[in-house]
Amino acid sequence: MRTFSLAVTMVGILLLGVVPFGCKSEEPEPSAVETAPAAPAPPAVPEPDTSAAKEAQTALDKVTTLIKGGKLDEAEKELAALEAKSGSLSPEMQAKIKAARASLDAAKTAAASAAAADAAAKEAQTSLDKVTALIKGGKLDEAEKELAALEAKSGSLSPEMQAKIKAARASLDAAKTAASAKESEGLLARILAMIKDGKLADAEKMLAELESKANLLPQSLQDKIKAARTALEIKKKTPEGLKIPGLGG
Numbered sequence: 001m002r003t004f005s006l007a008v009t010m011v012g013i014l015l016l017g018v019v020p021f022g023c024k025s026e027e028p029e030p031s032a033v034e035t036a037p038a039a040p041a042p043p044a045v046p047e048p049d050t051s052a053a054k055e056a057q058t059a060l061d062k063v064t065t066l067i068k069g070g071k072l073d074e075a076e077k078e079l080a081a082l083e084a085k086s087g088s089l090s091p092e093m094q095a096k097i098k099a100a101r102a103s104l105d106a107a108k109t110a111a112a113s114a115a116a117a118d119a120a121a122k123e124a125q126t127s128l129d130k131v132t133a134l135i136k137g138g139k140l141d142e143a144e145k146e147l148a149a150l151e152a153k154s155g156s157l158s159p160e161m162q163a164k165i166k167a168a169r170a171s172l173d174a175a176k177t178a179a180s181a182k183e184s185e186g187l188l189a190r191i192l193a194m195i196k197d198g199k200l201a202d203a204e205k206m207l208a209e210l211e212s213k214a215n216l217l218p219q220s221l222q223d224k225i226k227a228a229r230t231a232l233e234i235k236k237k238t239p240e241g242l243k244i245p246g247l248g249g
Contacts, residue, residue, distance in 0.1 A: 056085075076104060082100075117158065131143050135171055140175055140176055151165055191207050207225070
């Protein structure tokens with residue numbers, strides 16, 4: 001009976017599928033999967049400081065207004081302060097600041113040129129006024145010296161001022177011609193008196209001097225000088241006491 005019970009027990013064990021003694025059941029190991037290391041997170045982008053950008057733009061607008069108004073010293077002060085803190089601003093704002101600097105520098109150059117031109121024009125006008133006064137006063141040699149100095153630098157003056165200088169030259173030359181004509185008229189009268197008095201050597205010397213500059217004199221005076229030459233040549237060949245027409249002898 002005991003033998004039968006043992007057999008039944010063995011059959012039950014076999015039916016239940018129990019692994020025979022001495023064998024160990026192992027669970028399958030999961031397959032290894034290679035995974036790439038996680039990429040580092042990008043650095044956080046700081047939020048733009050909109051208040052600083054607005055402040056910089058306001059300053060730039062002020063600089064532009066000051067430049068347009070010709071207040072360059074104030075514009076320089078404002079822009080220099082803006083440039084000092086431009087490193088903390090955006091590249092776009094830095095580019096605007098550089099453009100403002102270029103505009104301000106150009107305005108300064110233009111202002112300096114205009115100031116120099118204005119000073120030169122005032123100086124030239126003072127010289128012109130002096131030339132005019134000297135011409136009216138008959139001081140033609142002094143007027144010539146003053147005007148020649150002004151003409152030497154006229155190339156750097158405005159076209160308007162150059163035209164005034166040319167007009168002054170015309171006035172001076174006319175005054176010189178008139179003065180020369182007046183002087184020549186007096187000289188010619190002396191020559192004719194000498195011819196009449198028989199002082200022919202003195203008359204010859206003075207007439208030759210007058211003839212050397214006759215081409216600078218008015219045509220009417222040139223004709224008188226030629227008449228004096230004719231009278232002198234006749235007098236040289238005329239016996240003493242013969243009256244010469246036109247000389248009152």
